[in-house]
Amino acid sequence: MNSTELVKQIIRKRSFLCVGLDTDIGKIPSFLLQEEDPIFEFNKRIIDATKDFCVAYKPNIAFYEAEGSKGWDSLQKTLDYIPKDIFTIADAKRGDIGNTSMLYSKAFFEKYNFDSITVAPYMGSDSVQPFLKKDKTVIVLGLTSNVGAKDFQYLRLESGDRLFEQVIKTTSQWGSSDQIMFVVGATQSYELKAIRKIIPDHFLLVPGYGAQGGDLQSVVENGFNNRCGLLVNSSRGIIYADSSTNFDVVAGQKAEAIQQEMDALLTQHSIFN
Amino acid sequence: MNSTELVKQIIRKRSFLCVGLDTDIGKIPSFLLQEEDPIFEFNKRIIDATKDFCVAYKPNIAFYEAEGSKGWDSLQKTLDYIPKDIFTIADAKRGDIGNTSMLYSKAFFEKYNFDSITVAPYMGSDSVQPFLKKDKTVIVLGLTSNVGAKDFQYLRLESGDRLFEQVIKTTSQWGSSDQIMFVVGATQSYELKAIRKIIPDHFLLVPGYGAQGGDLQSVVENGFNNRCGLLVNSSRGIIYADSSTNFDVVAGQKAEAIQQEMDALLTQHSIFN
Numbered sequence: 001m002n003s004t005e006l007v008k009q010i011i012r013k014r015s016f017l018c019v020g021l022d023t024d025i026g027k028i029p030s031f032l033l034q035e036e037d038p039i040f041e042f043n044k045r046i047i048d049a050t051k052d053f054c055v056a057y058k059p060n061i062a063f064y065e066a067e068g069s070k071g072w073d074s075l076q077k078t079l080d081y082i083p084k085d086i087f088t089i090a091d092a093k094r095g096d097i098g099n100t101s102m103l104y105s106k107a108f109f110e111k112y113n114f115d116s117i118t119v120a121p122y123m124g125s126d127s128v129q130p131f132l133k134k135d136k137t138v139i140v141l142g143l144t145s146n147v148g149a150k151d152f153q154y155l156r157l158e159s160g161d162r163l164f165e166q167v168i169k170t171t172s173q174w175g176s177s178d179q180i181m182f183v184v185g186a187t188q189s190y191e192l193k194a195i196r197k198i199i200p201d202h203f204l205l206v207p208g209y210g211a212q213g214g215d216l217q218s219v220v221e222n223g224f225n226n227r228c229g230l231l232v233n234s235s236r237g238i239i240y241a242d243s244s245t246n247f248d249v250v251a252g253q254k255a256e257a258i259q260q261e262m263d264a265l266l267t268q269h270s271i272f273n
Numbered sequence: 274m275n276s277t278e279l280v281k282q283i284i285r286k287r288s289f290l291c292v293g294l295d296t297d298i299g300k301i302p303s304f305l306l307q308e309e310d311p312i313f314e315f316n317k318r319i320i321d322a323t324k325d326f327c328v329a330y331k332p333n334i335a336f337y338e339a340e341g342s343k344g345w346d347s348l349q350k351t352l353d354y355i356p357k358d359i360f361t362i363a364d365a366k367r368g369d370i371g372n373t374s375m376l377y378s379k380a381f382f383e384k385y386n387f388d389s390i391t392v393a394p395y396m397g398s399d400s401v402q403p404f405l406k407k408d409k410t411v412i413v414l415g416l417t418s419n420v421g422a423k424d425f426q427y428l429r430l431e432s433g434d435r436l437f438e439q440v441i442k443t444t445s446q447w448g449s450s451d452q453i454m455f456v457v458g459a460t461q462s463y464e465l466k467a468i469r470k471i472i473p474d475h476f477l478l479v480p481g482y483g484a485q486g487g488d489l490q491s492v493v494e495n496g497f498n499n500r501c502g503l504l505v506n507s508s509r510g511i512i513y514a515d516s517s518t519n520f521d522v523v524a525g526q527k528a529e530a531i532q533q534e535m536d537a538l539l540t541q542h543s544i545f546n
Contacts, residue, residue, distance in 0.1 A: 022373075024376075060369070060373055062367075062369060062373045062374075062376040062377050062380070063373075063376060065376070065377065065380045066376040066377070066379055066380045066384070068345055068349065068380070068384055069342035069343070069345040069346045069349070070342070072341055072342040072345055073342045076341065076342070093367070093368060093369055093393070093396075094335075094366070095366060095393060096333070096335060096366055097417070097418075097419040097421075098419065098421075100295075100333055100335045100336075101335075103297075103335040103336060103338070103339040104335050104338065104339075106339055107335070107338045107339045107341070111339070111341055120366070120368060120393045120395050120396075121395060121424075121425060122393050122394060122395045122414055122417075122425060122426065123366075123393075123414070123417050123419060123421050123422065123426075124419070124420070124421020124422055124423065124424030124425055124426070125420070125421040125424050126419050126420050126421040127419065127421050128421075141395055141396070144370070144395075144396050145370075146370040146371065146396060146397070146399050146400065147397070147398070147399050148370075148371075148396050148397020148398040148399040148400050148401075149396065149397055150397065151394075151397030151398050151443055152394060152395060152397055152436070152439070152440060152443070153395065153396075153397070155430055155431075155436070155439060156430065156431040157428055157429065157430055157431060158428075158429040158430060158431055163425070163428070163436065166425070166428060167425060170424055170425070
């Protein structure tokens with residue numbers, strides 16, 4: 001699935017919501033623990049409840065890796081279960097020398113059939129290029145929303161740019177705006193405006209909505225482009241909104257509420273009008 | 274296993290060789306493919322043949338991940354098989370927000386019982402700190418040996434340092450020199466001298482010996498400290514030196530030849546004398 005198809009889904013669903021499937025065996029409702037594969041069972045019910053309100057799912061791979069080979073089976077089943085018209089993101093933050101990145105690319109794009117993967121930029125071009133594949137998207141860490149972002153990403157370069165600006169300028173040259181997206185943390189929404197000037201056409205994946213304190217109004221004011229250009233992720237605020245047997249219904253309600261807010265914002269900003 | 278114990282093993286074996294277990298199902302001798310777990314069978318024979326000549330094993334996780342849940346089982350069996358007096362490195366290059374890095378830490382340190390893990394620095398302190406555990410070592414990417422290293426790692430900062438120097442200065446403050454090591458690519462051995470001045474006491478993991486063109490003599494001249502302070506990795510030059518049924522014997526001979534070169538260099542530079 002490429003970004004043209006993603007835009008079609010955003011128009012159809014009036015939503016640019018990505019649901020983060022950060023499924024932690026220690027946090028899912030306890031009644032699911034009697035299931036053969038509690039992580040998949042949880043994901044399945046979350047997907048059934050939220051699929052009409054979101055356009056993307058983003059499993060953070062750490063949660064599956066922490067469970068060993070069983071976790072990878074749960075991930076595979078989850079990917080097979082996600083409807084084909086929903087964009088999938090492997091939040092893996094991988095990056096290695098060329099021939100090794102090629103293996104990661106093979107694992108996530110071929111074996112698990114993800115549409116996209118997040119990658120860390122520190123090792124440069126040959127660590128990112130193996131992910132530039134037809135109908136696949138590589139999502140480069142630009143500016144992240146965590147406290148450690150200030151340690152290196154904000155460093156001022158001799159050129160006058162900060163490191164994250166240089167990372168975005170350089171990596172955006174390695175492929176088309178349909179092949180590359182960028183992670184831009186929602187807590188830094190005042191930086192979104194500057195980033196949008198550097199890359200007017202690219203999609204931005206904005207994590208940290210909800211739990212990490214992002215504000216949707218300010219994100220869209222600074223981040224929208226004429227084809228929306230945003231995927232806003234919420235994980236804990238949706239999937240752990242309730243811990244009863246009713247958790248999936250509540251997750252669906254949370255997702256629907258965000259979708260309605262997004263619908264209103266698309267209208268207000270005359271996107272797709 | 275901590276770095277004090279690692280130094281003891283370096284003294285005992287007169288070696289600072291790390292063998293990279295980059296085990297690719299497409300590259301191992303074909304007669305092994307009839308085994309139930311060819312990847313583990315290959316690793317087992319490589320370990321048997323090389324364990325007297327090396328002090329560390331470094332599986333690059335991409336090779337296991339590419340095989341899905343089966344690959345993770347092969348990794349688990351490999352870790353269980355490595356003798357306990359040999360230092361183990363998960364070459365995973367992970368790095369995520371704090372609570373997610375915590376899960377990676379749990380996976381590699383607890384589930385697979387690795388002694389250390391490589392991490393990418395771009396996301397800063399909270400992405401690295403969850404790996405600072407008792408008797409475990411975090412190995413931060415400093416300067417890598419691939420062509421893409423020049424894209425960002427060499428960027429000159431306003432402060433006058435290049436990015437990799439700042440990364441090493443900053444991250445070395447996050448723990449003791451027994452808790453943190455750095456990856457420094459062997460192809461950049463003229464940079465080793467400058468890095469050694471910044472961090473005189475830390476261990477450096479030097480990948481790229483052999484296949485990537487590093488030169489051992491120049492690496493030790495610039496990188497040795499008074500407790501050796503180096504782990505030099507060779508992967509393809511050892512494990513794929515031969516593709517016959519005799520591959521393990523040849524791998525052992527290759528490892529022994531490197532160990533003898535290392536022994537001579539330790540003597541020549543009066544380390545541990």
